[in-house]
Amino acid sequence: MLGTLTLIQGQEQHHVVSKRVRTVLALLSLPSGTPVLFEQLMEELWGERELENMRNALQANAVRLRKILAQLTGRRGDELLRTVSGGYLLDLPPDAVDAHRFLSLAARGSARVESDPAEAVRLLEAALNLWHGPALFGMYEGPRLQLEAAHLEEQRLCAREDLVAAKLGMGEERGVIAELRQLIAQHPGRERFSEQLMLALYRNGRQTEALDVFHHTREWLVKELGLDPGRNLYRLYQSILTQEAVLG
Secondary structure, eight states, X not given: OOSBOEEEETTEEEEOOOHHHHHHHHHHHSSTTOOEEHHHHHHHHHTTOOOTTHHHHHHHHHHHHHHHHHHHHSSOHHHHEEEETTEEEEOOOXXXXXXXXXXXHHHHHHTTTTTOHHHHHHHHHHHHTTOOSSTTBTSOOOHHHHHHHHHHHHHHHHHHHHHHHHHHHTTOHHHHHHHHHHHHHHOTTOHHHHHXXXXXXXXXXXXXXXXXXXXXXXXXXXXXXXXXXXHHXXXXXXXXXXXXXXXX
């Protein structure tokens, strides 16, 4: 799910060719163990278009998905993709879906950033290594999948922020500077990346460069968004100006 949708069983991989079947599989995989109503699936696949026999078309995609799952797993397709009252249920454990594994690893890593930064780095790197492209790539972009994709991408950025924070907690300031410059170029409005770069530069004895990061970030925020920097960024700027010992 964290890129082009692929089914993997042991050493065997299957790329789902049909965009509609991929979309149905994604919709059924994200709410683990939860049925998805026929109406919700049809809305994602066809929007507000009125098609004849829409339910039959949905059923045909479910049949195709069952055949793929049966071929890959050796189990009956209707055991894995069950018809329940008013919808379908994909009978898979959460850890069978990379999106769920990512969210679990990222949450565990985030919780250890301050108490055990080395373990946080291990967990967060494992979470981020699950990604191989944009979330839910190559799907029909109905409202539900758009929200899911946006949520996963936001959590991906949060995991990157937490990973840098853990590395800073381990004293790896020099190693994160180039990475942070690239992240800021990609996400200039993400103030936490600017804060982390300022801190890393300051700890490497590059106070002037750290202050320049603040000015460039403020200029971008004002010009592009009409906003002033947040309180945390201002506070860090003032701390660097006064060379507060806590920054070390």
